[in-house]
Amino acid sequence: MSEPSKGEKVFRGIAVSAGVCRGKILVMHRARHFISHREIEEKDIAPEIKRFEQSLAQTRKQISDVQHKVIQSMGVKEGDIFDAHLLMLEDRVLVDEVLKLIREKKANAEFAFHTVAERYIDALAGVDDDYLRERAADMHDLTARVLDNLLEVKDSFDLRHISEPCILIGHDLSPSVTAQLNKKFVLGFATDIGGQTSHTAILARSLDIPAVVGVQNISEELETGDYALLDGYNGLVIVNPTDKTLFEYGQLEKNRASLEEKLSEIKTQPAVTLDGKLIVLSANIEDQNDIEPVKSHGAEGVGLFRTEFLFINRESLPTEEEQYEVYKQVAAALNPNPVIIRTLDLGGDKFASHLQLAQEMNPFLGWRAIRFCLAQPELFRAQLRAILRASVEGKVKMMYPMISGLDELKQANAMVEKCKAELRAEKIPFNEEMKIGAMIEIPSAALIADTLAKHVKFFSIGTNDLIQYTLAADRTNEKVSHLYEPTHPAIIRLIKATVDAAHRNGIWAGVCGEIAGDPVLAPLLIGLGVDELSAAPPVVPEVKYIIRRLKLNEAQALAEFALNCDSPSEIYSRCQEVARAAAPSLFEKS
Ligand code: PEP
Ligand code: MG
Numbered sequence: 001m002s003e004p005s006k007g008e009k010v011f012r013g014i015a016v017s018a019g020v021c022r023g024k025i026l027v028m029h030r031a032r033h034f035i036s037h038r039e040i041e042e043k044d045i046a047p048e049i050k051r052f053e054q055s056l057a058q059t060r061k062q063i064s065d066v067q068h069k070v071i072q073s074m075g076v077k078e079g080d081i082f083d084a085h086l087l088m089l090e091d092r093v094l095v096d097e098v099l100k101l102i103r104e105k106k107a108n109a110e111f112a113f114h115t116v117a118e119r120y121i122d123a124l125a126g127v128d129d130d131y132l133r134e135r136a137a138d139m140h141d142l143t144a145r146v147l148d149n150l151l152e153v154k155d156s157f158d159l160r161h162i163s164e165p166c167i168l169i170g171h172d173l174s175p176s177v178t179a180q181l182n183k184k185f186v187l188g189f190a191t192d193i194g195g196q197t198s199h200t201a202i203l204a205r206s207l208d209i210p211a212v213v214g215v216q217n218i219s220e221e222l223e224t225g226d227y228a229l230l231d232g233y234n235g236l237v238i239v240n241p242t243d244k245t246l247f248e249y250g251q252l253e254k255n256r257a258s259l260e261e262k263l264s265e266i267k268t269q270p271a272v273t274l275d276g277k278l279i280v281l282s283a284n285i286e287d288q289n290d291i292e293p294v295k296s297h298g299a300e301g302v303g304l305f306r307t308e309f310l311f312i313n314r315e316s317l318p319t320e321e322e323q324y325e326v327y328k329q330v331a332a333a334l335n336p337n338p339v340i341i342r343t344l345d346l347g348g349d350k351f352a353s354h355l356q357l358a359q360e361m362n363p364f365l366g367w368r369a370i371r372f373c374l375a376q377p378e379l380f381r382a383q384l385r386a387i388l389r390a391s392v393e394g395k396v397k398m399m400y401p402m403i404s405g406l407d408e409l410k411q412a413n414a415m416v417e418k419c420k421a422e423l424r425a426e427k428i429p430f431n432e433e434m435k436i437g438a439m440i441e442i443p444s445a446a447l448i449a450d451t452l453a454k455h456v457k458f459f460s461i462g463t464n465d466l467i468q469y470t471l472a473a474d475r476t477n478e479k480v481s482h483l484y485e486p487t488h489p490a491i492i493r494l495i496k497a498t499v500d501a502a503h504r505n506g507i508w509a510g511v512c513g514e515i516a517g518d519p520v521l522a523p524l525l526i527g528l529g530v531d532e533l534s535a536a537p538p539v540v541p542e543v544k545y546i547i548r549r550l551k552l553n554e555a556q557a558l559a560e561f562a563l564n565c566d567s568p569s570e571i572y573s574r575c576q577e578v579a580r581a582a583a584p585s586l587f588e589k590s
Contacts, residue, residue, distance in 0.1 A: 014196055037111045049103075178203040193213065206538070271548065284304040343412075370402050370403060439462045519542045
């Protein structure tokens with residue numbers, strides 16, 4: 001036995017994307033401004049004032065450029081938002097106060113500006129008036145921009161600069177940053193905050209990058225250059241792993257390799273239980289780059305195409321034509337398998353920076369998804385037309401996210417009818433019979449599923465949101481992750497009610513939330529009568545494996561038990577027992 005290496009340290013968090021990786025750590029520090037207070041000399045006053053004025057001019061130019069782009073892509077009204085920023089920059093009182101501090105107190109420019117700006121922000125934030133409070137947020141943005149220019153700080157951490165393999169550690173990673181990760185260099189990542197079904201975690205699974213979130217203050221404790229092993233099965237980051245630890249993980253990888261072989265043998269086989277119940281097993285995708293993984297992991301088409309990733313990490317909105325090209329490419333490549341395109345679900349934890357939307361107190365309860373689209377008819381129209389046009393290129397279906405009631409559903413359907421009429425008049429082909437569904441991810445929708453079912457052709461249950469909205473537990477917040485329980489009786493009953501309502505009305509119901517990709521929970525969903533499961537491509541083989549080793553009556557007995565049990569942990573334990581009995585080799589890895 002070799003000596004344990006000095007200083008093995010284990011950090012525990014929430015495992016969100018399976019796999020093990022090891023390598024050097026790269027810590028992404030939050031962009032901060034360090035404002036030092038220097039007393040400048042008399043002779044430096046004029047150059048300091050010049051430096052300050054230059055930073056204002058630079059900021060003005062940057063804001064005008066952004067404003068110009070927004071006006072072009074979204075219209076004058078949206079561009080007007082930046083007038084408030086520009087007006088603040090012109091505010092003579094503010095500028096004079098800064099100049100006074102530089103001249104009379106001989107303060108350096110960043111200290112002078114920061115001092116005055118903070119006073120303004122505090123004053124605005126403390127006023128009992130929504131409009132003025134929003135101006136405080138504007139002032140905050142503006143201050144950061146001016147300080148960036150004064151201190152010559154580049155925009156936030158740029159992941160494109162990573163040029164050697166590493167494990168990324170950060171306080172948080174936004175979904176838009178995660179979507180840009182280069183698998184070649186980012187072996188895995190861990191963050192201080194985050195939850196199991198945050199979109200960052202979902203993307204990590206899609207990208208097949210091991211990830212752990214909610215590791216408290218790991219970004220403060222680790223340093224760039226430290227060596228670590230990240231275990232995405234058990235939610236561990238092990239710094240300076242001992243030889244013993246490395247050996248154990250070597251064994252785990254061997255087990256994994258033999259399981260991979262078994263999984264690849266069933267790739268082209270159907271997802272059918274031992275007693276012949278066929279389950280539609282499809283994949284969740286974010287863009288056209290996911291076509292290959294859908295095929296290579298043996299999914300039957302796409303159960304959820306999260307189109308919002310076409311809208312983020314770019315400077316303007318994608319046009320109808322651009323969207324059409326992408327939808328067409330995916331539909332044609334996967335034909336004759338279906339592709340369910342979900343209309344835009346921006347908001348919550350996914351934002352398009354170029355849309356410059358006002359910050360909300362509760363973004364998950366705010367202007368998100370279908371609410372946002374119905375209020376932005378031009379944006380919605382472009383997407384609906386693009387989807388309809390792509391519907392002749394393959395088996396395209398469409399669904400709306402975040403339906404909370406019948407009116408929203410009717411409004412969305414009316415928009416589709418309007419787009420169809422336009423296309424007919426323009427003689428542009430589309431599939432008149434394209435099936436439209438609703439996501440059921442708000443408790444109100446689950447409770448009126450009978451009503452909604454009469455207006456759609458299918459349901460897709462979005463359990464990621466259904467759980468957070470039912471249990472009032474933010475899906476991105478590690479502090480309430482213990483309350484975010486997929487096996488809570490309330491969730492099981494809502495799923496059952498939705499599935500039963502769908503079947504009573506002659507339509508099918510699937511699940512496209514993350515639990516559909518969990519081999520422990522898939523049997524329960526099948527027992528509850530779910531017709532389709534849609535999961536990230538890399539987890540599809542495991543779900544297929546367990547389905548093929550399961551009997552429908554065992555799954556139904558599990559569902560019966562769950563529907564009559566009051567304890568989430570007991571239900572989960574029973575799910576584990578059933579899953580382990582059906583497919584023990586799936587669980588040897590961890
Ligand atoms: C869900 O809420 O379960 C879902 C699939 O949608 P998203 O994760 O994109 O919110
Ligand atoms: Mg959702």
